[in-house]
Amino acid sequence: MPLLMKSLTTEDLPPEVRVEIPGGEARAIYAYQGQLLSVVDLFGRQPATLFAIVKDDLREFLSPHHTRVFSNSFLLKLGMRLVTNRRRPIMVLGKDTVGTHDLLWPASDARYLSSQGHTKATGCAENAQNAFKELGISLPKLPDPVNLFLNIELDNEGNLTPKKLQSSAGDHVLFRVLIDCICVVSSAQKNIGDWSEGDATALQVSTSNGVPS
């Protein structure tokens, strides 16, 4: 079901896709205006690193920095618009069974993981780049991510403290998509530094034309 426009669309609906992301890997998915984009933590306590690039202009992308200033909020809250580096809403957080997400932390990369003792792991940055490349897309710049399910406590003095993840198996977020985009979701390593959560586990990302379930 597309958005409720004054003139009902007669065009074909965009394809619905469901992808499972193995632990420690990343996958890409196209999401179209009006669709619902879902990210599910299948096994619990698994950060999902989200990137979204505007389909028609790879130089415009979801930006956590512009999203914060757009809503004057360091934290991602239900109902907030996620905006691009050109301050256009690209999706809205419409459902959230967890409530703890992050707009402040970088994506991991191999260099950082190596400094934390993971000498063989690739980071979300490399995994995301590869997921875009598999679609034949070479990004001019990999933006900073939105870190779904990642729990970084912020106090009033600005201190940031990584905390135990709150999500349980089946917890999920649902976004209403406003700009056609290519999304990549990466299952982040979670046994580094402050997090001792075991091996990275699988996520599911999907797009739907239907009503929220």
Place this chain on the structure above:
Amino acid sequence: MSKSDITEHFVAGGFGLGFVARSGQYVSIVDLEGAQAGDFVAINQHDPKEGISSVRTRRHLRSLFFGIGDTLLSNYDNPMLKVVVDTIGVHDSTVPACDPTRYSVDFGVPGHRNCLENLHDGLSTHQEIDILDVPEPFNLFQNSPVVADGRTGVVNPPSKAGDRIVFEVLMDLVCALSPCPQDIIPGNGLCPTEMKAIISNDIPE
């Protein structure tokens, strides 16, 4: 040291400047009239893909904020600058540079001067760089406190005339400074004013 070892640049409010600072030197940014935020970025002089990184510095410091003794990191997690003097202690590294869309989309004012283009122009005078590669800025003297429920809002800086922050330079850099041209909402007292950048071989008196 002799005076010839000091280079001073005055940067008009709302405009920008780029300059080179070499490893071992010091960069001072001075708020000449007070209550003026200065967007500041730095890139590796020898590799424009390596730039100062607010997100990685934040992970390193475990804080939104930075002060004396703190090291600011690049997007490769390399040390770029270290804060050695800070007379005010109120700075921001979370708010993106104002850009053409900040004014055209948010306020309906196309064609406004903006920090992103000021910073890009400044860096470009010394190093060719894609505007997409201009790092997210460190906004010196900008006041973006954490308020209830993780919310924020930019308010006018508490800095007074002469307040300064001094960095030790830890790699050869091209830097850019943009005394923010925001004159529509609080942030610079509605009146962008002049700042000064000093490059020196010792910490200035």
